[in-house]
Amino acid sequence: MKLRIFILLTSVVIALFLFAACAPVKFLNTITPSGSYKLAKNVSYMDSETDGERQKLDIYQPKQPKANAPVVVFIYGGSWDTGNKNIYKFVGEAFAAQGYTTVIPNYRLYPEVKYPEFINDTAAAIAYTAKRYPEQGLIVIGHSAGAYNAMMVTVEPEYLRAQGLDVCQAIAGMVGLAGPYGAFPLKAEPFVTIFPDRHTADDAPVNLVNGPTPPLFMAIGDKDTTVSELHSLKLQEIIRARGGLASFKTYPGLNHTDVVKVLSRYFDDDSELKDDILNFIATNSEKRDNYCQ
Secondary structure (H helix, E strand, C coil): CHHHHHHHHHHHHHHHHHHHHHCHHHHHHHHCCCCCEEEEEEEECCCCCCCCHHHEEEEEEECCCCCCCCEEEEECCCCCCCCCHHHCHHHHHHHHCCCCCEEEECCCCCCCCCCCHHHHHHHHHHHHHHHHCCCCCEEEEEECHHHHHHHHHHHCCHHHHCCCCCHHHHEEEEEEECCCCCCCCCCCCCHHHHCCCCCCCCCCHHHCCCCCCCCEEEEEECCCCCCCCHHHHHHHHHHHHCCCCEEEEEECCCCCCHHHHCCCCCCCCCCCHHHHHHHHHHHCCCCCCCCCC
């Protein structure tokens, strides 16, 4: 009998291991609890009746909200041609468990659209959130391609202005995780097709910092072989040169995807990154008339 139980338990462990190895994000979402939040799923952030799945968002509303807290908006990555809000439950839970309402939108992807449509979608999702929670500032967090989208909305006021908002009144702070901000030109496909100017003109954050910006915190892992830290360092230099607030930190042992993985409750002891993000949120938590410098 004991042998049978041992064999059964061993089989279950092996099956879970193989499942996790084949689909790590799906496995992570499966084991992530749902008790800390209420989920509003597939909320349209567009006024048009023709919006599709790519223009909807999910809202993780904490059951124990933190008083006077900003709303967190997470923009996922995926090289502008992949990604879906449905695989980031573990991120929604991570911040909702801390008392923060957390919004995770989809946005349209290549080949359906090219630059700047995915940025317009990101701006629309951020604007929808700001209007839904008018008494709370927003902390926008983006990873990789999502960090690019979020940074473009943050440093170029025209994107939110087109939505009827001032970036300095809506965004309390922005966190960029392993973002490509235009420190050097794009050279490979499909990026050359997606960005005809190859991040050498108005399609790169480093070329757009001409006025006040919300506080920025940028992070990358020292094992990242996908995006160079030079993007963050260059943008930090530009923003600081005109008196803005921008900080950058490299985290040992983390690769390109690890900087998101450590947000999960199951990996947040592996790095200081999650605590640093939470500290940034707390520092920029109060609703003010103007966040920018």
